[in-house]
Amino acid sequence: MASSAPAATTPRIAIIGAGPGGLVLARLLHLASIPFSLYEAEPSRTSREQGGSLDLHEESGQLALHAAGLHSEWKKIARSEGEDMRVADKHGKIFMEEVDSQGGGRPEVDRIQLRALLLDSLPEGMIQWGHKVRSISPSSDGDGKHEVHIETASGPRTETFDLVVGADGAWSKVRPLLSDTKPHYSTISCLDTRIRSVDTLHPVISKLVGQGAYFAFSDRRGLVAQRNGDGSIRTYIMLQKPETWLKEVGVDWSDAHAAKNFMLDQEYKDWNEELKSLIAHANPDIVPRSLYMLPTDFSWTSKPGLTLLGDAAHLMTPFAGEGVNMAMVDALDLSKAIAKAGSEGENTTLFDAIKAFEESMLERSHEKMEETWRNLELFFRPDAPKEFVQAFEEMMAAHGPPPEVPKAYS
Ligand SMILES: Cc1cc2nc3c(=O)[nH]c(=O)nc-3n(C[C@H](O)[C@H](O)[C@H](O)COP(=O)(O)OP(=O)(O)OC[C@H]3O[C@@H](n4cnc5c(N)ncnc54)[C@H](O)[C@@H]3O)c2cc1C
Missing domain, CATH: 3.50.50.60 (FAD/NAD(P)-binding domain)
Incomplete structure (x- = not known):
């Protein structure tokens, strides 16, 4: 109409x-x-x-x-307050930190x-x-x-x-x-995950991510965790992999248990325990995505x-x-x-x-x-x-x- x-x-x-x-x-x-x-x-x-x-x-x-x-x-x-952010490596070592940065002009x-x-x-x-x-x-x-x-x-x-x-x-x-x-494929494959009711159920994760976003990158892998307004934390598990990797690696991504175990045991094995908890506590609705670009x-x-x-x-x-x-x-x-x-x-x-x-x-x-x-x-x-x-x-x-x-x- x-x-x-x-x-x-x-x-x-x-x-x-x-x-x-x-x-x-x-x-x-x-x-x-x-x-x-x-x-x-x-x-x-x-x-x-x-x-x-x-x-x-x-x-x-x-x-x-x-x-x-x-x-x-x-x-x-x-x-x-969503503008707060930290950038770390796989050991949780902070490389960059902007907290209490209200007024930066980029609210979430x-x-x-x-x-x-x-x-x-x-x-x-x-x-x-x-x-x-x-x-x-x-x-x-x-x-x-x-x-x-x-x-x-x-x-x-x-x-x-x-x-x-x-x-x-x-x-x-x-x-x-x-x-x-x-x-074309950007080289990045991703699992889009959520952890709900994080303040009450996972206070350690709540504190780690804070009010904004926490970026951890090492070894061609990343965890990008961001607080959402509904009390959940969304974590993008991101890996630099070939285009067909998500399909061919042999994991059924609709099986959250299998998906999390694979990431924890294979891909993020040597990451620090707090960062790994972002994967371990993800709710079952995990969405795999291949990122494309022009x-x-x-x-x-x-x-x-x-x-x-x-x-x-x-x-x-x-x-x-x-x-x-x-x-x-x-x-x-x-x-x-x-x-x-x-x-x-x-x-x-x-x-x-x-x-x-x-x-x-x-x-x-x-x-x-x-x-x-x-x-x-x-x-x-x-x-x-x-x-x-x-x-x-x-x-x-x-x-x-x-x-x-x-x-x-x-
Ligand atoms: C994992 C991820 C995280 C992101 N995070 C950020 C971020 O933090 N900040 C940021 O700025 N951007 C982010 N983006 C990018 C952002 O989502 C897009 O740039 C933005 O949504 C583009 O808006 P758009 O209106 O152009 O297209 P879209 O949001 O893709 O909307 C297109 C619409 O067209 C409809 N449509 C498609 N085909 C047809 C058809 N044939 N007929 C009728 N309707 C159709 C779709 O259903 C959809 O509603 C992210 C993207 C991804 C994948």
């Missing part, structure tokens, strides 16, 4: 995907009274567990929330809460749940129009649009129309009627905490480009506006993709985390604290 009937000259816009990027774009277009259709493959807002905690940066994620009129609501759920929010904030900011019925886009093809009408082929519970449907926005994540259906490049210089030649944002445009691993932030600020910039092309007295065509958006988005994202890749390499060196900490200190000395929010938003 479109948000309202488009006027004769209004472009028909489709947003594919209701992740953070698609939702921010929807909210901003809705505020600007620009109609669109938003298709989401998942059947409902509650159909998937939403993952861990995210820090939103002032210059990107928070900027988008300001423009969306949601910053003050977000502040009520943001946790400044649980992904589920951020998603609820964005979903609740849109009128009921605006998201078409259970609408999985199967494919997209150029329309015979020309002019950059595209047909979007959608699978729904009541059968297949095809709709034609002037602009199709791929906000559909890592395995975007829109990206192949712009580029032949596919995401090349750090990924780009495409702009084509009328199509664009990408977020992971669809610049999939990266989580090692700089930029993915969500980039998706949200992309959505902010794209909403401005669409509004600019549609405003009275403005000579910019929609294609020109999108092209300019893509140029600046790609420049920004290349920088973050390179930083992310650099961090991955430093975290997974045999002598980690020594060189990561050195590189971080050098970067802070060279660049100082993060940039301020532009005055218009403060």
Whole structure:
């Protein structure tokens, strides 16, 4: 369902995907009274567990929330104490520590809460749940129009649009129309684990992780533990392994007992006991993931009627905490480009506006993709985390604290 009937000259816009990027774009277009259709493959807002905690940066994620009129609501759920962090090695030797660092400008929010904030900011019925886009093809009408082929519970449907926005994540259906490049394996395999009620059931782990995050890296392995707002601790058990390792190593990852024993006896055997307790006490719902990425210089030649944002445009691993932030600020910039092309007295065509958006988005994202890749390499060196900490200190000395929010938003 479109948000309202488009006027004769209004472009028909489709947003594919209701992740953070698609939702921010929807909210901003809705505020600007620009109609669109938003298709989401998942059947409902509650159909998937939403993952861990995210820090939103002032210059990107928070900027988008300001423009969306949601910053003050977000502040009520943001946790400044979540900024605390420690970086250690497998012996628990601390290499870097930032505690009681409230006010660093990057508070944490649980992904589920951020998603609820964005979903609740849109009128009921605006998201078409259970609408999985199967494919997209150029329309015979020309002019950059595209047909979007959608699978729904009541059968297949095809709709034609002037602009199709791929906000559909890592395995975007829109990206192949712009580029032949596919995401490649990042070298990192991961088990996503949770320990619930940690304060009451596991006070030692609670103290170890504190209010924020605890990163331990050594020997091409890592444990990244982060406190979530619901009293649980999420630990990503991360290993640098070949692409097929998770499938071929001979462990049934759905058997939590077997998965934990394998990690404790084989991969993390010589790690200190406190760190090993993050694995030993993981609850049974363990999710294996292989992390993929796009090349750090990924780009495409702009084509009328199509664009990408977020992971669809610049999939990266989580090692700089930029993915969500980039998706949200992309959505902010794209909403401005669409509004600019549609405003009275403005000579910019929609294609020109999108092209300019893509140029600046790609420049920004290349920088973050390179930083992310650099961090991955430093975290997974045999002598980690020594060189990561050195590189971080050098970067802070060279660049100082993060940039301020532009005055218009403060
Ligand atoms: C383990 C892990 C930890 C992470 N930690 C962080 C972190 O700490 N900080 C950070 O900033 N980032 C983190 N990220 C990255 C972050 O999750 C992504 O960058 C972010 O979610 C991208 O948002 P998006 O809207 O572009 O895409 P997504 O969040 O992937 O949303 C895409 C949406 O499109 C829908 N969709 C997909 N295909 C179709 C289709 N064919 N038809 C209709 N709908 C479709 C999907 O169901 C989904 O809802 C992490 C990622 C992983 C894997």
